Amino acid sequence: MSLLPVEEALRRVLEGVEPLPAEDVSLREATGRILAEPVKAMRDQPPFDASSMDGYAVRAEDVQQVPVELRVIAEAPAGHAAxxxxxxxxxxxxxxxxxxxxxxDAIVIQEHTERIGDIVRVLKPAVKGRFIRERGMDYRAGEILLAPGQKLGARQINLAASLNAPVLRVRRKPKVAILACGDELVLPGEEPRDDQIIASNSFGLAAFVEQHGGIPVDLGLQPDDVDAIAAAIEKGREADVLITIGGASVGDYDFIGDAFERLGIARDFWKVAQRPGKPLMFARRDHQRILGLPGNPVSALVCAFIYLRPLMAKLLGTAMTPRTIRAQLATDLPENDERQDYLRVRLQTDEKTGETLALPFSRQDSAMLKALAQADGLLIRPPFAPALPAGSPVSVLLIDF
Structure with missing residues (x-):
């Protein structure tokens, strides 16, 4: 199978994906959720002309010539109209x-007055409309204030509460089952043999899923055994997305592929023209999308960023808008081969010019997690990109995981 371009691989992953059903949650449970239905104002806000200051409500024409004394006929604390x-x-x-x-039609602030019994002495003129929040100044009844697809943060929830909306209709969180496999792996806290390493990918991917609005479902760490892997894949059947990690080399140790074949799951593709992440696999099972991620930790997280994130966004009915910035290359780069490259870079500011500089890490091995943890973004190099000298403009995809 020839290498599939990144754009085509992503198109296949997202093809036919529909937003998940909606559910009702309380305001207290709505933080970070994706709105499924518009939220309208039920009344004007403010619902009446309101004072924006402590003071005295007066007729502006009465206080143009000051000082002037007025008779106080009532008091209006907040919540108690006069x-x-x-x-x-x-x-x-x-x-x-x-x-x-x-x-x-005007408010005289209390600092510009003197009070003597039932008489208030106004010391400065007031302008008509000054310090009055007119009815509907913020929003009007019937106005759509929150649209479907919005992620609900503190500002949106505050607004929804002001609308007297105690319950919001949001998208169900996608369930993402995560299956790691490999005899060479042991869980954090266990004692590895000298030929084993610590299994970290499932923990990073679970955090990634939570960070982007999903629910991770841990299918455990399975040995290189087709029966065990097939049983775990069956256990994750009800998840919206199934993630497998490693074990898909399409060779003598292709345990994931063998398990798929046993379960009747046909792979759509398993080689993509990208670095890191060439051995990416994709399949479908009924409603479920299956992503087979490489075992190298950098490859797994970069593939999650490129493919899993937009897949989850589509399931949530929201736009996936990764931030891309333009920067200047801080060092020379050689020409690229047939794979689209995602280079880990640090971003710096040139003290003389103020320009943003992209400095690639000197080593880009897909097993080196430290560089990914320290990176600010991924410098995207298309297939067969020519050599670039320092100072060349480049595109950098900002990392938010």
């Missing part, structure tokens, strides 16, 4: 958030 009409020579003591009483 059911009076302000006439000539009158004022109402008012507080922030209180409804402006009928007849008043």
């Amino acid at each position: 059911r009076v009409s302000v006439g000539p020579g009158e004022a109402v003591r008012i507080y922030t958030g209180s409804p402006v009483p009928e007849g008043a």
